[in-house]
Amino acid sequence: MSRTYDVLAIGNAIVDVIARCEEDFLHRQQIVKGAMNLIDEDRAESIYGAMGPATVISGGSAANTAVAAASFGARSAFIGKVKADPVGDLFAHDIVASGVAFGTTPATEGKATARSFILVTPDGERSMNTFLGACQDLTEADIDPATVEAATVTYLEGYLWDPPAAKIAFRKAAEIAHAAGREVAITLSDSFCVDRYRAEFRQLIVSGTVDLVFANEHELKALYETADFDTALAALRHEAKRAAVTRSEKGSVIIEGATTVEAPAFPIEKLEDATGAGDAYAAGFLFGYTTGLGYDKAGRLGSLAASHVIQKIGARPAQSLKELAQQNGLI
Numbered sequence: 001m002s003r004t005y006d007v008l009a010i011g012n013a014i015v016d017v018i019a020r021c022e023e024d025f026l027h028r029q030q031i032v033k034g035a036m037n038l039i040d041e042d043r044a045e046s047i048y049g050a051m052g053p054a055t056v057i058s059g060g061s062a063a064n065t066a067v068a069a070a071s072f073g074a075r076s077a078f079i080g081k082v083k084a085d086p087v088g089d090l091f092a093h094d095i096v097a098s099g100v101a102f103g104t105t106p107a108t109e110g111k112a113t114a115r116s117f118i119l120v121t122p123d124g125e126r127s128m129n130t131f132l133g134a135c136q137d138l139t140e141a142d143i144d145p146a147t148v149e150a151a152t153v154t155y156l157e158g159y160l161w162d163p164p165a166a167k168i169a170f171r172k173a174a175e176i177a178h179a180a181g182r183e184v185a186i187t188l189s190d191s192f193c194v195d196r197y198r199a200e201f202r203q204l205i206v207s208g209t210v211d212l213v214f215a216n217e218h219e220l221k222a223l224y225e226t227a228d229f230d231t232a233l234a235a236l237r238h239e240a241k242r243a244a245v246t247r248s249e250k251g252s253v254i255i256e257g258a259t260t261v262e263a264p265a266f267p268i269e270k271l272e273d274a275t276g277a278g279d280a281y282a283a284g285f286l287f288g289y290t291t292g293l294g295y296d297k298a299g300r301l302g303s304l305a306a307s308h309v310i311q312k313i314g315a316r317p318a319q320s321l322k323e324l325a326q327q328n329g330l331i
Contacts, residue, residue, distance in 0.1 A: 010062060087115065
């Protein structure tokens with residue numbers, strides 16, 4: 001089958017509700033700073049009622065990556081579950097308008113479309129409070145084999161490991177991709193997510209279920225239960241086929257076997273909101289990787305995308321990332 005897509009992202013279809021707050025708000029609401037906290041619908045309504053003025057935009061980790069990859073010029077697709085409700089309609093409209101193919105059938109019954117209430121403190125750190133809603137209804141029936149077979153890389157988010165049925169969908173997509181000679185990537189998503197599923201994530205890596213691992217420094221240390229970055233990186237090198245690890249202002253490190261490539265971070269004027277930095281990095285890297293630009297440029301494209309999104313509120317790009325990359329001589 002011909003390769004219709006460069007990147008197929010599979011993940012939670014979520015609408016983000018983003019607001020600034022002070023540190024004491026997190027304490028009053030008993031919210032763990034910097035984490036993705038899973039909440040129920042009642043808690044979602046409580047947090048929303050206490051939040052200040054908010055920005056509402058379609059989100060979700062893998063969906064953000066699909067959108068940013070499309071902004072670079074990649075052929076992107078997304079699989080994720082929404083409900084046939086106004087919030088679900090908003091999500092579908094936004095992602096398709098961003099140039100991403102999205103054809104997952106919405107649920108007509110069950111919980112509402114997922115929402116994530118993202119609170120951004122003055123230091124730019126984001127604390128996410130996520131009501132998964134209809135996301136939890138993603139099953140293997142939603143994985144379209146033809147779409148997976150047509151994608152160079154199928155990219156899966158670690159957050160998808162929370163709903164049990166999604167795990168089965170995850171594995172089905174990986175099997176289809178490998179049977180078609182394609183590759184599978186995973187992002188570890190969050191150090192707390194790693195704590196919940198450390199053994200399972202490592203098994204996915206060691207077994208070859210995933211070919212490319214994305215992680216930030218904190219997630220990597222959590223995966224191997226060490227405070228030393230070099231020790232964690234050495235362990236990952238031993239277990240993974242290839243990986244890209246981000247280190248904030250230190251840039252990123254890409255490894256494959258004995259090969260190590262370090263890509264610098266791009267300077268920023270001001271950190272506004274760290275939401276989606278890793279998602280954007282993965283998009284830039286995957287664009288470079290699937291178009292054969294090599295690890296150095298792929299890492300730099302990832303850094304460029306991350307530097308762009310953290311200087312604004314929200315995880316989606318505010319301008320063409322392709323034009324930004326051209327301006328910086330990367331494509």
